[in-house]
Amino acid sequence: MLFGKIDYLNLLPFHVFLKRYPLSNQTKKSIEFKKGTPAKLCEDLSKRRIDAAIISSIESRNPKYTKLNLGICAKGAVKSVLVRKNSPKKLDPASKSSNMLGKILSLNGEIIIGDEALRQYIKDGGDKFYDMGEIWYQKTGLPFVFGLFCCNKNQNLYKKIINQFLKQKIKIPKYILNEYSKSRNIHPNMILWYLEHISYGIKNREKLALKKFISLSKKHNFHP
Structure with a gap:
């Protein structure tokens, strides 16, 4: 079992x-x-x-991967996939999906994702950014799937793990929360607030949203 870990707060409950x-x-x-x-x-x-691994959702279109029903999703604002207003255009090399989404939504500016995006959102205020999850939802009425669990072997084992995870409500121990708070320089209460905006199950509407995103990406030749 060789599982790759996205080291962002958005997957803290899964880890x-x-x-x-x-x-x-x-x-x-x-x-x-x-x-x-x-x-x-x-x-x-x-x-x-x-x-x-949970990989950028745009890469999940690869037919050689087995796709399972776990992802990083948001129904509306996500707080950690942002475009800074009134800034020069700049892509984020960490996420192909976010760069592609910025192009689909016709948003110009610096794209910032992950814990750094959340940190800047808290520091500078939400009015300084476009929240791509929120704008996608306003335009489509659908959640957005930023990342999707894909595998190329051990499918049954991963499916079992994912099914158990999705059935549970995960409580983050205080010592782990404090460790992440210290390493990310984000207050524990803000981490918990942020996680309220994230969901993980890939159900019918998430599958529909992913299909729409891939379709729109094709019209842009998949290039951000």
């Missing part, structure tokens, strides 16, 4: 779940070792350096 899940210590150490951005994990999965 807390994996810590408790009965996996070998070697496997858990491997997960911690194989960290990366969505774009980096796309490359690792494609080159089979890992056998599963």
Whole structure:
């Protein structure tokens, strides 16, 4: 089992779940070792350096991957996929999906994702940014799927893990919350507030949203 870990706050509940899940210590150490951005994990999965990861949703169109019902989703504002207003255009190399979404939504400016985006949102205020999850929802009435769980082996094992995760309400231990707060320089209460904007199950509306996103991306030749 070689699972690649997106080291962002948006997947903190899933990583807390994996810590408790009965996996070998070697496997858990491997997960911690194989960290990366969505774009980096796309490359690792494609080159089979890992056998599963939540990757940029635009890359999930690859027919060689098995797609499972876990993703990083938002129905409306997400607070961590942003475009800074009144700034020069600049893509974020960490996420192909966010760069593509910025083009689809005709948003010009600096694209910022992940924990750094959340940190800047809290520091500078929401009025300084376009929230791409919010604008997508306003235009389509659909949630947005920023990342999707894909694998190229061990499908049944990953499916079992995901099904158990989606059935549970994950409580983040205080010591873990404090560790992430310190390493990200974000107050624990703001981390919990942020996680209220994230969902993980890929259901019918998420599948419809992903299909629409891929279709619109094709019209832009998949290039951000």
